[in-house]
Amino acid sequence: GAGVSQSPSNKVTEKGKDVELRCDPISGHTALYWYRQSLGQGLEFLIYFQGNSAPDKSGLPSDRFSAERTGGSVSTLTIQRTQQEDSAVYLCASSFPGRSGQSYNEQFFGPGTRLTVL
Amino acid sequence: AQKVTQAQTEISVVEKEDVTLDCVYETRDTTYYLFWYKQPPSGELVFLIRRNSFDEQNEISGRYSWNFQKSTSSFNFTITASQVVDSAVYFCALSEAYNPGGKLIFGQGTELSVKP
Numbered sequence: 735g736a737g738v739s740q741s742p743s744n745k746v747t748e749k750g751k752d753v754e755l756r757c758d759p760i761s762g763h764t765a766l767y768w769y770r771q772s773l774g775q776g777l778e779f780l781i782y783f784q785g786n787s788a789p790d791k792s793g794l795p796s797d798r799f800s801a802e803r804t805g806g807s808v809s810t811l812t813i814q815r816t817q818q819e820d821s822a823v824y825l826c827a828s829s830f831p832g833r834s835g836q837s838y839n840e841q842f843f844g845p846g847t848r849l850t851v852l
Numbered sequence: 853a854q855k856v857t858q859a860q861t862e863i864s865v866v867e868k869e870d871v872t873l874d875c876v877y878e879t880r881d882t883t884y885y886l887f888w889y890k891q892p893p894s895g896e897l898v899f900l901i902r903r904n905s906f907d908e909q910n911e912i913s914g915r916y917s918w919n920f921q922k923s924t925s926s927f928n929f930t931i932t933a934s935q936v937v938d939s940a941v942y943f944c945a946l947s948e949a950y951n952p953g954g955k956l957i958f959g960q961g962t963e964l965s966v967k968p
Contacts, residue, residue: 765953767953767955767956769956776958776959776960776961777943777956777958777961778958779955779956779957782952782953782955784952784953789952789953790951790952790953790955792955793955823895825897827897829954839902839954840887840899840902841899841956842899843889843896843897843898844896845894845895845896846895846896
């Protein structure tokens with residue numbers, strides 16, 4: 735596909751369960767980002783990948799959150815022992831790095847995964 | 853500390869009115885980038901514009917225009933002759949050069965409602 739895709743589009747889980755959210759970036763985009771959008775907190779950055787490494791994990795809210803990226807493409811965000819406050823829309827974005835290797839170009843967002851923790 | 857403030861939570865206008873969405877930012881970095889994104893009811897964030905801190909020239913794209921003023925740390929967005937299809941939540945965002953990867957720091961968003 736031409737855009738960023740995410741799966742599942744909706745996920746309902748019970749408190750305490752683990753969930754995995756998947757992101758497939760635009761082909762050729764080496765930069766990948768995860769954000770979270772919730773009513774109380776707005777849009778928050780979680781983690782940034784350049785290739786398979788994550789130079790910026792500063793937004794991960796707790797050690798229950800982790801992410802990985804393999805093959806410089808697909809990324810998985812894992813939330814362990816989910817809590818009700820984890821309920822949010824999780825957005826993935828990708829970007830093509832600028833000439834300096836840093837990525838300040840526009841980020842293209844996927845449709846998001848709506849996570850509901852009961 | 854980096855911060856983006858969109859003081860207008862909701863704006864309601866009638867079609868064909870002009871409307872300006874305000875954005876004020878804070879950063880200690882001298883090199884930074886400012887963005888506007890649109891989030892229609894479908895939910896997907898759509899990129900509108902990127903501006904770097906060294907380029908204060910205003911930009912116009914069709915009915916959209918942006919006014920960047922470093923002196924007041926503002927990057928305002930104006931829609932001329934608004935249309936119902938402009939109804940969406942609009943986010944202003946900041947990216948600082950010292951942050952590897954340029955993570956976006958978003959404002960709280962302004963919900964624009966354009967009524968026929």
